[in-house]
Amino acid sequence: MSVPTELLGVREVAGPDDMHELGRAIGRALEPGDVVVLTGPLGAGKTTLTRGIGEGLGIRGPVQSPTFVIARTHPSLVGGTPLVHVDAYRLGAAVELDDLDIDVAGSAVIVEWGRGVAEYLADTWWEIEIDRHLGGRGVDNACGEIAVHTVELDADAPRTVTISRRP
Numbered sequence: 001m002s003v004p005t006e007l008l009g010v011r012e013v014a015g016p017d018d019m020h021e022l023g024r025a026i027g028r029a030l031e032p033g034d035v036v037v038l039t040g041p042l043g044a045g046k047t048t049l050t051r052g053i054g055e056g057l058g059i060r061g062p063v064q065s066p067t068f069v070i071a072r073t074h075p076s077l078v079g080g081t082p083l084v085h086v087d088a089y090r091l092g093a094a095v096e097l098d099d100l101d102i103d104v105a106g107s108a109v110i111v112e113w114g115r116g117v118a119e120y121l122a123d124t125w126w127e128i129e130i131d132r133h134l135g136g137r138g139v140d141n142a143c144g145e146i147a148v149h150t151v152e153l154d155a156d157a158p159r160t161v162t163i164s165r166r167p
Helices: 016-029 046-057 094-100
Strands: 009-013 035-039 071-074 083-087 108-112 125-132 159-166
Touching: 009 016, 016 046, 016 125, 016 159, 035 046, 046 083, 046 108, 046 125
Parallel strands: 035 108, 035 125, 083 108
Antiparallel strands: 009 159, 071 083, 125 159
């Protein structure tokens, strides 16, 4: 797995269009056997990033969240690497991935909610963490009183994206 140095590190992503473009750059760098673990809260942009990755790979879409089917395979339209998009959120254990019969060696595999799962798929993997900034306040005084929280799922709000190689 060859991770381009310019993709590694922490970056601020301004909105969905930039998240999609980051995904395209990652998709262009992926090869068969690459595993990408996406971590972030609901609404962080994991599926938007994956859509961009799919476009960068030249796959047949549309890329949608695989929440209910757990895994979805997208073949290449350009004779390149297919994309396997997995949602590990509902898996009870990492060994359940074996039941999915994923062609890791011949595909680029994106695993949403996959922390603690990737080591069962590959010796090394990309880890991408997306942090969505939330509105509201937490503990806000010396007495430890908790203020009311408000959560804003603003698709246009900036995200912090950290890309690393593991282990």
